[in-house]
Amino acid sequence: MLEVFDLQVSYGAIKALDGVSFSVPRGRIVTLLGANGSGKTTTLRAITGLAAPGRGRIVFEGRELQGLPTHEIIRAGIALVPEGRRIFANLTVYENLLLGAYLRRDQPALARDLDQIYDTFPRLAARRTQAAGTLSGGEQQMLAVGRALMSRPRFLLLDEPSLGLAPLLVKEVFHLITRLNQQGVTILLVEQNAAAALKIAHHGYVLSTGRVVLEGAGAELSAHPQLQPAYLGDEPEAEAPPFSS
Amino acid sequence: MDLLTFLQQLINGLSLGSIYALIAIGYTLVYGILRLINFAHGDLLMVAAYVAVMGVGLFSWPWPAAFGLAVGLTGLMGVLLERGAYRPLRRAPRISLLISAIAASFLLENLALVIAGGRARPFPVPQMFTGAFVWGGLFVPRLSLLIPLVTGALLVGLFLIIYRTAVGRAMRAIASDLATVSLMGIDVNRIIAFTFLMGSLLAGAGGLLWAMKYPQVNPFMGILPGLKAFIAAVLGGIGNVTGAVLGGLLLGFLEVMIVAFFPAWAGYRDAVAFTLLIVLLLLRPTGLLGEALGEEKL
Numbered sequence: 001m002l003e004v005f006d007l008q009v010s011y012g013a014i015k016a017l018d019g020v021s022f023s024v025p026r027g028r029i030v031t032l033l034g035a036n037g038s039g040k041t042t043t044l045r046a047i048t049g050l051a052a053p054g055r056g057r058i059v060f061e062g063r064e065l066q067g068l069p070t071h072e073i074i075r076a077g078i079a080l081v082p083e084g085r086r087i088f089a090n091l092t093v094y095e096n097l098l099l100g101a102y103l104r105r106d107q108p109a110l111a112r113d114l115d116q117i118y119d120t121f122p123r124l125a126a127r128r129t130q131a132a133g134t135l136s137g138g139e140q141q142m143l144a145v146g147r148a149l150m151s152r153p154r155f156l157l158l159d160e161p162s163l164g165l166a167p168l169l170v171k172e173v174f175h176l177i178t179r180l181n182q183q184g185v186t187i188l189l190v191e192q193n194a195a196a197a198l199k200i201a202h203h204g205y206v207l208s209t210g211r212v213v214l215e216g217a218g219a220e221l222s223a224h225p226q227l228q229p230a231y232l233g234d235e236p237e238a239e240a241p242p243f244s245s
Numbered sequence: 246m247d248l249l250t251f252l253q254q255l256i257n258g259l260s261l262g263s264i265y266a267l268i269a270i271g272y273t274l275v276y277g278i279l280r281l282i283n284f285a286h287g288d289l290l291m292v293a294a295y296v297a298v299m300g301v302g303l304f305s306w307p308w309p310a311a312f313g314l315a316v317g318l319t320g321l322m323g324v325l326l327e328r329g330a331y332r333p334l335r336r337a338p339r340i341s342l343l344i345s346a347i348a349a350s351f352l353l354e355n356l357a358l359v360i361a362g363g364r365a366r367p368f369p370v371p372q373m374f375t376g377a378f379v380w381g382g383l384f385v386p387r388l389s390l391l392i393p394l395v396t397g398a399l400l401v402g403l404f405l406i407i408y409r410t411a412v413g414r415a416m417r418a419i420a421s422d423l424a425t426v427s428l429m430g431i432d433v434n435r436i437i438a439f440t441f442l443m444g445s446l447l448a449g450a451g452g453l454l455w456a457m458k459y460p461q462v463n464p465f466m467g468i469l470p471g472l473k474a475f476i477a478a479v480l481g482g483i484g485n486v487t488g489a490v491l492g493g494l495l496l497g498f499l500e501v502m503i504v505a506f507f508p509a510w511a512g513y514r515d516a517v518a519f520t521l522l523i524v525l526l527l528l529r530p531t532g533l534l535g536e537a538l539g540e541e542k543l
């Protein structure tokens with residue numbers, strides 16, 4: 001469904017991605033792991049047109065996405081739960097969810113989806129007329145997920161959706177991702193929680209300083225002896241010295 | 246002060262304040278989404294007035310046609326301004342945008358000077374809007390009824406668009422996070438153009454009302470009401486549409502009351518308006534309804 005070839009993205013002099021290639025087959029959950037600053041968010045931003053790649057190709061269902069404006073990429077059936085939630089603080093919960101469905105014209109189905117999101121996240125239902133900026137961090141995270149689902153994406157990108165959620169809710173979100181996937185949504189998941197992500201993912205890639213350093217099937221990768229070092233930061237010289245008092 | 250004089254001034258203040266409110270909304274809408282003070286906004290009043298003068302005077306159109314065209318073209322002019330002077334600078338430092346706005350203002354004024362000449366022209370006020378009613382001791386010019394009515398109707402329309410439609414939701418969302426709006430599949434440029442269209446249509450209507458109230462047209466006629474409306478927007482809390490309306494009405498009432506009750510100060514009414522702005526901003530830097538600006542908004 002999505003193929004990324006030799007993607008390179010720079011912020012000024014900093015090379016955030018240095019030739020990343022991977023693919024997300026239709027109907028699969030693929031996870032992107034890596035230490036802080038390894039380029040996970042940048043990859044999602046490049047796919048959605050928020051960061052301009054200097055080189056490389058991004059092909060979605062046979063169509064090249066690089067260079068297209070963000071709203072056209074989204075119109076191809078893609079949704080992103082962005083890092084840091086990015087909810088519209090001055091709008092109500094309900095209005096945030098409606099904005100997620102901006103492109104849709106199928107009123108009855110839209111209303112059903114809205115109910116379903118309120119069912120999944122009852123805390124949002126209780127706060128539907130409240131300004132989204134007054135929600136707690138975890139509630140805002142639920143709203144960001146709900147808003148992305150309101151567009152009924154065929155391909156869903158999630159950037160650390162479990163961040164800031166209580167353990168029970170983390171479980172809930174992972175269940176939700178699995179359920180969506182069973183309903184046919186293809187998923188690209190960025191996570192800090194590698195173990196949990198690999199448990200539900202069919203395939204995983206590990207990024208380090210802008211390159212793919214490891215890949216494999218979910219179960220295979222979680223058993224990989226190099227996952228932990230790679231995930232925590234693979235360059236020995238960059239490792240902090242043991243703490244001594 | 247006796248009640249009658251007070252009522253009389255209330256009526257006068259309401260019509261002046263309504264016009265300020267109509268114009269102030271344009272400043273506040275644009276500031277809300279782009280953090281830009283659109284200095285060319287006041288000149289749109291002049292554009293509307295000149296189109297109407299030409300339509301009625303030069304082409305002898307009936308006034309509804311000329312006025313309609315004037316408002317429409319002014320709306321279009323606002324969209325063109327955004328396209329030509331602001332969009333190319335969206336990623337530039339804010340100061341470049343501001344300079345571009347000032348340049349656009351000079352451009353409009355000097356274009357009018359070249360096309361229409363510097364001589365002031367009379368504005369053709371339609372017959373049906375001249376004259377006045379006398380009720381008891383109250384003297385009510387027809388315009389003083391028309392202006393608040395037109396303003397009220399336009400405001401209801403605007404608020405319905407902003408708070409009840411998908412486009413309005415997108416406008417408000419852009420004010421809080423532009424990049425994320427595009428993640429909703431929304432073409433941000435179109436929403437910004439639409440916002441300029443709204444503000445400029447209102448400025449067009451405000452310009453015609455202003456020109457009927459002070460029926461003389463010249464290339465620089467938009468500057469003072471533009472500045473006053475800007476003050477009104479800041480008074481109300483820039484970025485806040487309700488605040489712009491409140492600020493406009495407040496400024497209109499105050500100006501009229503000063504002239505009525507302190508006739509000796511009449512010559513200083515503009516100075517009073519600006520002093521008021523300074524005092525209020527010292528007391529309440531965010532204006533009446535403004536929220537504190539977070540760093541991301543500056």
Ligand SMILES: Nc1ncnc2c1ncn2[C@@H]1O[C@H](COP(=O)(O)OP(=O)(O)OP(=O)(O)O)[C@@H](O)[C@H]1O
Binds near residue numbers: 011038042043
């Ligand atoms: N807007 C920006 N300007 C400059 N550098 C940036 C910018 N955004 C990211 N970077 C740099 O690009 C690199 C990759 O960042 P990215 O946000 O993609 O990492 P990440 O894998 O998502 O990290 P995390 O797990 O902390 O979210 C980092 O070195 C970061 O400092």
Ligand SMILES: [Mg+2]
Binds near residue numbers: 041
């Ligand atoms: Mg990140």
